[in-house]
Amino acid sequence: xxxxxxxxxxxxxxxxxxxxxxxxxxxxxxxxxxxxxxxxxxxxxxxxxxxxxxxxxxxxxxxxxxxxxxxxxxxxxxxxxxxxxxxxxxxxxxxxxxxxxxxxxxxxxxxxxxxxxxxxxxxx
Numbered sequence: 001x002x003x004x005x006x007x008x009x010x011x012x013x014x015x016x017x018x019x020x021x022x023x024x025x026x027x028x029x030x031x032x033x034x035x036x037x038x039x040x041x042x043x044x045x046x047x048x049x050x051x052x053x054x055x056x057x058x059x060x061x062x063x064x065x066x067x068x069x070x071x072x073x074x075x076x077x078x079x080x081x082x083x084x085x086x087x088x089x090x091x092x093x094x095x096x097x098x099x100x101x102x103x104x105x106x107x108x109x110x111x112x113x114x115x116x117x118x119x120x121x122x123x124x
Contacts, residue, residue, distance in 0.1 A: 002024065002025070002032075002098060002112075002113040003024060003025065004022055004023075004024050004096045004097070004098060004113060004114065004115035004116075005022065005023045005024070005115065005116075006020060006021065006022050006094070006095070006096045006115040006116065006117065006118040007020070007021050007022075007023075007118065008020040008021050008118060009094060009118030009119045009120045010119075010120070010121070011121045011122075011123065012086055012120075012121070012122055012123070013122070013123050014086060014087055014088055014122055014123065014124050015085060015086065016086055016122075017082070017083060017084045017085075017086065018083045018086065018120060019080060019081070019082050019083070020036070020080065020081040020083070020094055020096075020118060020120075021078055021079075021080050022034065022036075022078060022079045022080070022081075022096030022115060023076070023077060023078045024077055024078070024079075024098065025077060026077045029053070029072070029074070029077035029078075029079075030053060030074075030077075031053055031100060031102075032053055032098040032099060032100050032101075032113075033050055033051070033052050033053060033098065033099050033101055033102060033103060033104055033105075034050065034051055034053070034070075034072060034079040034096070034097070034098050035047070035048070035049060035050030035051065035059075035070070035079075035096075035097045035098075035104065035111065036048040036049050036050070036070065036079075036081050036094055036095065036096060036097065037094070037095045037097055037108055037111075038090075038092035038093065038094045038095065038120075039092055039093050039095070039117075040089075040091060040092040040093075043092075045095070045108045046061065046063075046092075047059075047061050047105075047106040047107070047108070048060075048061055048064055048068065048081070048094070049061065049064065049068060049069075049070040049081060050070065050097075050104035050105070050106075051070045051071070051072055051079065051104070052102045052103060052104060053102055054102060055072060057103065057104060058070060058104075059104040059106070061106070063089075064083075064090075067083065067084050067085045067086075068081060068082065068083050068084070069081070069082045069084075070082075079096065081094070083120070086120075086122045087122060088122045088123070088124045089122075090120060090122050091120060091121050091122050092120060093117040093118065093119055093120075094117065094118050094119075094120050095114050095115055095117045096114070096115035097111035097113065097114055097115070098111065098112070098113040099111045099112050099113065100112070
């Protein structure tokens with residue numbers, strides 16, 4: 001059973017920053033692609049970013065490119081999403097995802113494992 005535990009969501013003003021964290025087991029971390037999706041009220045789940053387990057390929061949605069950065073820490077079996085210059089349209093529940101392969105995907109159905117989600121709210 002793969003468990004993904006997210007933390008770091010909250011309320012921030014537009015232009016501010018937040019850092020999301022997702023912890024998992026070492027076995028998962030070493031052999032899974034990791035990523036983030038988000039879902040705003042009334043909208044479908046949207047790809048945000050992904051990073052391969054080797055760390056040599058990183059993918060971003062166009063809407064967050066240049067503002068968000070995904071990274072991973074092998075010593076802590078964790079993946080992070082640093083979110084800068086946040087906008088009200090970034091408001092959503094953010095989900096950590098994982099899948100046993102070494103390439104990214106923008107499609108939610110290609111990720112077998114999902115965290116419980118963490119709320120990010122950006123006020124204008």
